[in-house]
C-alpha cells in the first residue's frame with residue numbers, strides 16, 4: 001500500500017487510541033485564523049496554544065542535553081505508533097498539530113539534526129507522501145528536537161506558498177539557471193529570501209542543493225547552516241530553501257507590549273504564522289510580520305553571494 005494512504009490510516013487509528021492527539025486535533029479544528037494580504041502573496045496567522053511546547057522551547061545546549069528526547073523510542077508515549085520508512089526512519093503522528101494531517105518523520109537513532117546527508121531521504125519522502133509538504137527545520141531555525149534527526153509532513157493544501165509559487169516567481173523571481181534539467185530561481189518578496197529548485201531529476205536537485213548547503217556552511221561558521229526547507233512533488237520536485245540569519249526576532253525576547261512569542265520555522269516561511277499566545281494573535285498586524293521576517297532572513301549582500309553560485313554556471 002502507498003504511504004499516502006498508510007499515514008491517513010495511522011492518523012485515524014491514533015485518534016481512536018491516543019486521547020492527547022484526539023483532543024489536540026479537536027482544538028485545532030476550532031482554532032482561530034487571521035489572514036493578511038501582501039502584494040502577490042498572503043499569510044495566515046493561526047492561534048495555536050498547544051504549540052507553546054515548541055515556540056516557547058529552550059533549545060540551548062544545556063537544556064537539550066538535560067532533557068529526555070521526545071523522539072527517542074524509549075521516551076515516547078506508549079500510545080504513539082509508527083510506520084517504518086526506508087528502514088531507518090519512522091513516521092509518527094504529531095501530537096501537537098498545526099496541519100490537520102501532521103506527521104513527524106524521525107530517524108530511529110538519536111543522531112544530529114543535519115540535512116547534508118539526509119537530504120536525499122527528504123526527496124524520497126516528498127515523492128512518496130504525494131499529498132503532503134515535507135519540511136526540515138535546522139537546529140537553530142525552529143526545530144524543537146534540535147538533537148534528533150527528523151522531518152515533518154503536513155497536508156499540502158494548508159500552507160499558502162505552494163499555490164502562490166508561480167506568482168512569486170513571476171513578480172519577485174530571478175532565474176539562476178538555463179539548464180533544462182533543473183530550474184533554479186531566487187526569490188526575494190520583501191519578507192522572505194529563498195531559492196527554489198525544480199526538477200524531476202534527483203541527482204540534479206542534490207547537486208544544486210549541495211552548492212547552497214556548502215555556502216551556508218561558510219556563512220554559519222561553527223553553527224549549523226541556518227535553513228528551513230519545504231519540499232513537495234507535483235510532476236517534479238519543488239524544493240524551497242529559506243536562508244536565515246537569526247533564530248528568533250528581537251520581539252521574542254522583548255518585555256511588555258513589544259513582546260511577540262514568534263519562533264519562526266518552515267511552516268511560518270510557507271505563509272502560516274503560528275502564534276501560541278492570544279495577546280499576540282489579537283494585536284499582530286502585517287507591519288509586524290514584515291519587520292520580523294526582514295530581521296530573521298539573510299542580508300541582500302549574502303543573498304547575492306548565493307545567486308552568484310549559479311550564475312557562473314550560466315552559459
Ligand SMILES: [Zn+2]
Nearest residue numbers: 069072110148
Ligand atoms: Zn532522540
